[in-house]
Amino acid sequence: MRNLKKILSASLALVLAVSLVACNKADDKGSQEINKSNDEVQVDPAKLDFEAENLPNYDGKGVTLSYYTVGTAPEDLKKVQDKINEYLKEKMNISVEITYMSWSDYGSNMNTIINGGEKYDIAFGSPITGVNRFIHHGLFADVSKLLPATPNLEALIPKDVWQGVTLGNGAIFGVPAYKDSSATQYWVWDEEMVNKYNIDYKNIISLDDMTPVLELLKKENPQMYPMYLNKSGINSLNFEYEPLAGGIGVLFGTTKAVNIYAEEQVQNKFRTLAKWHELGYINPDAGTLDEVPKGDNNIFSAQGFPGAEVGWGKYSHGAPVVTNPRLGPMYTSGTIQGSYMVISAGSSNQEAAIKLLERINVDKYLRNLFNYGIEGVHFEKVEGKENTVVRTEDGAKKYNVPSYSQGQFMNLYVEDPNPEDQWLKVAEQNTKAETSPILGFVFNPDSVETEIAGLENVTEKYFSALNTGSTNPDQALEDMLKEMEAVGVEKVIEEAQKQIDEFLAAKK
Secondary structure, three states: OOOHHHHHHHHHHHHHHHHHHHHOHHHHHHHHHHOOOOOOOOOOHHHHOOOHHHOOOOOOOOOEEEEEEEOOOOOOHHHHHHHHHHHHHHHHOOEEEEEEEOHHHHHHHHHHHHHOOOOOOEEEEOHHHOHHHHHHHOOEOOHHHOHHHOHHHHHHOOHHHHHOOEOOOOOEOOEEOOOOOOEEEEEEEEHHHHHHHOOOHHHOOOHHHHHHHHHHHHHHOOOOOOEOOOOOOOOOOOOOEEEEEOOEEEEOOOOOEEEHHHOHHHHHHHHHHHHHHHOOOEOOOOOOOOOOOOOOOOEEEEEEOOOHHHHHHHHHHOOOEEEEEEEEEEEOHHHHOOOEEEEEOOOOOHHHHHHHHHHHHHOHHHHHHHHHOOEOOOEEEOOOOOOEEEEOHHHHHHOOOOHHHOOOOOOOOEEOOOOOOHHHHHHHHHHOOEEOOOOOOOOOOHHHHHHHHHHHHHHHHHHHHHHOOOOOHHHHHHHHHHHHHHOOHHHHHHHHHHHHHHHHHHHO
16 A cells, blocks of 8 residues: 555645636636625524533443544643543543544544454544545445434534535545635735835735736835745635546536646746746745744635634734735535545444544533643633633643544634634535535546546646746646556546546436
8 A cells, every 4th residue: 555644745745736717817717706605694692602511411431432533642631631532421421532643643544444454443534644535435434324323413514514524425535624614715914014115905816806016016025925835826725616536626616627737828827926036025935845934924825714713814924914814714525525524334322422522622611621622721712702712731741633634613612813603604614615516526546546646646746836936837748748647547537527527417
């Protein structure tokens, strides 16, 4: 079996690469369609307020559930886990044993666990971890058969989000984390710069819209690189194209598999970046730079949600920022499958496992205990704000875990200084999302693994140079497409299209 870490690295590169196309003027029509929104749409906060009292106590007969998840094991894991189990013993007569694995090890470890038939109950899933490759092999419990026992969980998560983890045959392979499950891409701007140069940032969507701004900034600041990039290029995630494998994807709103790098709008984007690089708008070392120095990223692109500007300003840029949505919101398989929890098909505790996942998602006390740790030890509530917290020193250093790997966000406390209605705004944004016609589709690479390995090597070879404008795009693309053809790109496209057609036929 191929080296999984290499697969994950290349797959992540693909996700980043294919999504950069969203910026071109050539795709303004598609961008405008995806940008459809209804400012009148509002979410009733009561619909997000699923109280634990709605859950009857459950007798799990004292079982201990094994729960594998991603992230560095926090120093205070045992302390928090003991508190969790004290509560679970009272409410459900179960306990849980949580095992954290680092991002670099999670995929390969789960590969060993699943292929080796090791017993476990619950595990975190995501395409980047490689867990998606097991979806078609019957190794995860069909959650649709378990949901009748957890009506609050089923009601909490919107139908579109459930659809994102539902195969063509109706089987649900995991419980999705309901959060910013629809993706929106933003341009993020240094606020002082915007005010100084009176930049009409709210009307800048495409790369062509951006070009006059970069020209102005370079003219006024000759030593400045207004679009400061690292080797990953402009962060656009999987917008415009839903990536499948090895440079193959589907244009949002369609059902046709294509070689993304052969698409004219993609190629035009690379040509624009090359012009920016030539004119000095992009830093010369972008193609090899690992990280943009904090403060030099005066304009950047990021996926987020209303209120995210607080965190971007504080942590990503180091100064106040303003934002404008560039694309989205949109529901795709990728945006929803970025975080879900599977139950092992081999688990003898499937009912207890789904009951635990229901309580984590519905029970506000338990959800925040999992996420922030113990009140008074790892976090404190902000005076006068019932749902806003600050981490203590112990919380920051000894219990800081990935929120998105656990469950829904809508009953999480908000971390100061973010707005207290942050999750309500996220829920409202989700209601405005356009939905992919292949929502829930998961590509099975088994029959074309060799070809995909070759394609990933080719795309990785050209990725940074094309996405930072550091090469002649026409020559690079000509060479790249020839190499992709030589390693079997057409075979992968045909297999992907076959599976998409079967998925759509099964849904009818």
